[in-house]
Amino acid sequence: MKAVKDSAAGSLESSDVLVTVIPSDGREVSLSVDSIVFKQYGARIRSVAEEMIDKSGLSGASVMIQDRGALECTLRARLETAIERSAAEK
Amino acid sequence: MTQTVLDAREDRWNRRKAVAAGLGKGWAVLSFTLRLPAFLRLKRRYESISELLFDDLLVFLGGKGIESSFREFAVHGDGPEGTCTVRANPLEVKKLCVEFEESHPWGAIADVDVMDREQNAVGRSLIGIQPRKCLVCVSPAAVCVAGRIHSEEEIKRQVDEILSSPPFFPSERIIRHISESAGTALLLEAAAAPKPGLVDPYSRGAHDDMDYFTFLASASALAPWWGVFARKGWNSQGKSPESLFPELRKAGLRAEKTMFAATRGINTHKGLIFSLGVLCAAAGLLAAEGRPLSAENCTSCGASIVKNIVEKDFSGIKQSSADAGSLTAGEKLYLTQKATGIRGEAEQGFPSVLHAGLPELLSGIQAGLSLNDAMINSLLSLMLSVEDTNILSRGGKEGEIYVRKTAKEALSAGGMVSEKGKEAVRKMDILFSEKKLSPGGSADLLAVTVYLYLLTQASG
Numbered sequence: 001m002k003a004v005k006d007s008a009a010g011s012l013e014s015s016d017v018l019v020t021v022i023p024s025d026g027r028e029v030s031l032s033v034d035s036i037v038f039k040q041y042g043a044r045i046r047s048v049a050e051e052m053i054d055k056s057g058l059s060g061a062s063v064m065i066q067d068r069g070a071l072e073c074t075l076r077a078r079l080e081t082a083i084e085r086s087a088a089e090k
Numbered sequence: 091m092t093q094t095v096l097d098a099r100e101d102r103w104n105r106r107k108a109v110a111a112g113l114g115k116g117w118a119v120l121s122f123t124l125r126l127p128a129f130l131r132l133k134r135r136y137e138s139i140s141e142l143l144f145d146d147l148l149v150f151l152g153g154k155g156i157e158s159s160f161r162e163f164a165v166h167g168d169g170p171e172g173t174c175t176v177r178a179n180p181l182e183v184k185k186l187c188v189e190f191e192e193s194h195p196w197g198a199i200a201d202v203d204v205m206d207r208e209q210n211a212v213g214r215s216l217i218g219i220q221p222r223k224c225l226v227c228v229s230p231a232a233v234c235v236a237g238r239i240h241s242e243e244e245i246k247r248q249v250d251e252i253l254s255s256p257p258f259f260p261s262e263r264i265i266r267h268i269s270e271s272a273g274t275a276l277l278l279e280a281a282a283a284p285k286p287g288l289v290d291p292y293s294r295g296a297h298d299d300m301d302y303f304t305f306l307a308s309a310s311a312l313a314p315w316w317g318v319f320a321r322k323g324w325n326s327q328g329k330s331p332e333s334l335f336p337e338l339r340k341a342g343l344r345a346e347k348t349m350f351a352a353t354r355g356i357n358t359h360k361g362l363i364f365s366l367g368v369l370c371a372a373a374g375l376l377a378a379e380g381r382p383l384s385a386e387n388c389t390s391c392g393a394s395i396v397k398n399i400v401e402k403d404f405s406g407i408k409q410s411s412a413d414a415g416s417l418t419a420g421e422k423l424y425l426t427q428k429a430t431g432i433r434g435e436a437e438q439g440f441p442s443v444l445h446a447g448l449p450e451l452l453s454g455i456q457a458g459l460s461l462n463d464a465m466i467n468s469l470l471s472l473m474l475s476v477e478d479t480n481i482l483s484r485g486g487k488e489g490e491i492y493v494r495k496t497a498k499e500a501l502s503a504g505g506m507v508s509e510k511g512k513e514a515v516r517k518m519d520i521l522f523s524e525k526k527l528s529p530g531g532s533a534d535l536l537a538v539t540v541y542l543y544l545l546t547q548a549s550g
Contacts, residue, residue, distance in 0.1 A: 010096075011103030012211045014125070014201060014222075015235045036221065037232050069232025077096050 003061035007085035010070075010078035017070035019063065019078045021086035027059040035067035048072060052079040061086060095128055098167030106205055109160075109175065113207040118180040120158070120187070122147060122172035125201035125225065127235075129242055130249060131169035139253070142261070143200050144172035148380030149261055150190050151176065156183060158380040174380075180206040185217050195255045198225060225249065261377070265324060268373045268383075268545065269317035272366050275541035276309035276359065279533060282465040284515055286496075287522025288533050295519065296484075296528040300356045308359050311352035315345040319367045323374025331394040334371060338395070342367050361432050362534045366541060368392045368436060373545060385448055385542040393439035400430045400437055419483040427487070431479035432531060440538060446471040447539035454506070463506035466515060469529075469536045470505055473497035478531030485527050493529055496521070 003023040010018040024030070031053070033046050049065060063082075067075070102121070109119045122144045124131045141163050148158050161174035176183050187202035194200065204212040214221060224234040226248045234240055280302060283290035291302045318341055326334045345363045350356075372391035373383050381387055404424045407417065423429040435442060450471040454464030473493055481489045496518050504511035522528070 009100065011099055013099060013103060013121075013123075013203065014232065016099055016103075037230075037236050040233050041236055067236075069236040071236060071238065074096065077093065 001057045001083075001087045002059050003083075003086040005086060007082050009081035009085060010074075012066060012068055015069045015071070015074070017065060017067040017075050017078050019065055019082035021058075021082045022062050022064070023086070024060055024062050029053055029058055029060070030062040031065070032062070033065045033067070035065070035069075037067070037069050044072070045075060048075055049079060052076060053083070056080070056083045058083050058087070092128075094167040095132075102166065102168060102171060106173070106203075107209045109173065110205045110207055110209045113175060115207070116179075117175050117177055117207065118183055118212070119175050119205045120147075120173065120183070121203040121205070123201045123203075124169060125199050125231075126169075126249060127242070127245060128169070130246065137165055137170050139196070139199075140170035140172070142257070143194070143196055145261055145378070146194060146257075147172075147187070147190055147200065147202060148174065149264055149377055150194070151178075151183070151186060152377060152380035152382055153264070154186055155382045156186065156380070157382065161380070180204050180212045181217055184212045184214075185219075188214065188217070188219060191222075195257050196252060198252050199249060225252075261324070264377045265317055265320045265374065268320040268370050268377070269313075271544035272316035272370050272541050273309065273313040274544055275366070275537045276312065276362070277306070278461070278465065278540050279537035280305035280309060282462050282469070282536070284519045285466065285469060285533065286515065286518035287525075287528045288530070293519060293523065296523050296526045300353065300358060304353050304356055305358055307352045308349050308356075311348050312345060312359060312363065315341070315348065315363070316366065316370045318345075319370035320374035323371030323376075324378045326371075326375055327378035331372075331375065331391060332397045334375070335368075335395050335399070338367055338371055359534075361531065362537055365432060365436060365440075365534060365538050368395050369440075369538065369541065371395060383545055385444060385546055388542060388545065389440040389444055393437060396433070396436045398437070399433045400424075403433060404430075420479050423479050423482050427482065429477055429479055429482055431477060432534065434477065435535070440535070442472055442475045443535050443539050443542065446475045447535055448542060451539055451543055457507070459506060465536060465540065467501070467505040467507075468539055469532055470497045470501050470515070472532040472535050472539070473529055474501075476529075476532045476535055478529050480528050480530035485525065489525070489527050492525075493522070493527060 003021055006022050008018060008020045010016055012018050031049055033042060035042055035045055045065065045067060053063060106119055106121050113119060124136055124140050130136060144163055148161065151158060157177045158174045163172045184204040187204060191197040191200050191202060206212055221230040221232060224231045226240045226244055227234065281291060283292055288295040289297055289300055289302055289305055294301050319338060322334065322337055322341065342363050346360055349359055369388055369392045372388050372395060376383055376387050376391055407421050407425055420431050447468045451464050451468035454467045474497055481493055500511055500514035500518060503514045506512055
């Protein structure tokens with residue numbers, strides 16, 4: 001599934017996360033994680049994101065995560081929505 | 091977290107961004123939510139708590155001189171939320187919001203976000219403040235929330251603990267402040283001396299049917315009424331100020347009854363019930379709208395409450411009733427001299443108070459005069475500009491000219507600042523008392539002046 005357009009899901013409210021997907025050349029997916037709780041949960045956020053990206057088959061995109069202390073279930077839901085929106089034909 | 095909640099949050103975020111994008115220069119957008127986990131936040135019980143807190147936030151900001159607009163409170167899929175725009179530097183307003191979160195007894199469960207017109211969220215880090223602490227422990231809140239560190243029972247217990255403390259809502263505090271300012275103003279005005287032709291602790295002035303104690307009894311009986319007027323203003327937020335007046339007049343008539351019962355039928359404060367009633371309601375309304383309680387805001391809001399009152403009250407008066415002798419003194423004066431008295435003064439936004447009484451009081455206090463002496467000077471300057479129907483009905487145009495002439499002389503002799511001025515005031519008192527001239531209209535506006543002074547001294 002190739003990313004075809006810019007998309008975002010979520011918010012920068014506290015205990016939420018804003019996930020932004022931007023299409024890029026090639027098949028690589030780059031991931032950046034910014035979190036106010038990076039020290040405690042940065043590694044976990046990254047592994048959840050990599051797992052979700054793999055599972056979705058997303059390619060050719062850069063994924064940016066701006067986390068404000070979201071629960072893991074919130075992070076998963078926001079990633080899923082952002083990836084769906086980025087690949088959707090319209 | 092359910093999809094409904096997630097969608098509602100995203101929707102709120104996008105609405106905020108849209109509001110922020112449309113902001114004028116010097117404005118920011120505030121978003122208020124409850125800092126509670128969804129299992130609590132979505133319960134009905136927290137809706138009214140949230141609305142009270144949001145009201146309090148705006149009163150708090152108004153007290154700090156910050157004007158808010160487009161306020162909206164609603165309950166969506168993510169729970170209760172309040173939004174408004176504020177005219178302030180985003181960093182400054184964020185600092186105040188943090189102060190609210192940390193100083194209000196229930197502030198720990200309030201979450202106030204600020205966004206600037208470039209759609210940037212203005213967080214605590216931008217103003218150099220540590221991240222917010224958890225509701226339950228001393229760790230940063232985000233760490234505990236994201237890691238689900240505390241159990242639901244633990245959080246619930248903590249929230250119940252917070253809500254068990256008396257809230258001391260600023261909304262209650264502000265009503266009390268308005269009411270006390272008015273009540274105290276009546277006492278201070280009555281006690282100020284020497285007041286030419288008027289009742290004070292040492293003289294009955296031009297009156298033989300009342301004395302200082304009559305005024306104390308009246309002020310004391312009226313004290314509970316000012317809060318009633320203020321609350322009516324508070325509750326009318328969102329309606330047109332004009333539509334408030336009929337209700338105020340009804341309450342005013344009941345307050346008059348209280349006064350007459352306390353004075354055994356003597357009219358001490360009838361005019362003042364009208365003016366201060368309107369201005370207490372105006373202050374309540376301003377406070378509810380989160381607007382600063384300045385003298386200018388209060389008087390102009392008061393003017394919009396009594397809009398067109400001269401026309402409404404006087405247009406129906408007929409010469410025939412005057413001949414039949416069924417008119418009040420004020421109505422007769424309007425008919426014969428087009429004098430609009432206190433109604434005209436109020437309708438124009440109390441210009442005598444704003445431009446004569448209050449500046450004179452403030453400059454007196456700044457110059458180091460006692461409150462008593464500053465009040466007497468303020469009274470003198472009011473006499474120069476007020477259309478005083480008490481004087482007109484007893485002394486006619488001649489009386490008015492005489493009052494203004496002597497007040498002007500006393501003021502140019504220095505008023506209460508100089509011995510010569512003080513002597514002039516004492517002489518006025520004797521002469522007014524002899525001639526039965528009682529500048530009651532100016533005295534009422536002195537009480538209004540003192541009220542505005544007290545109100546703006548320590549609002550919020």
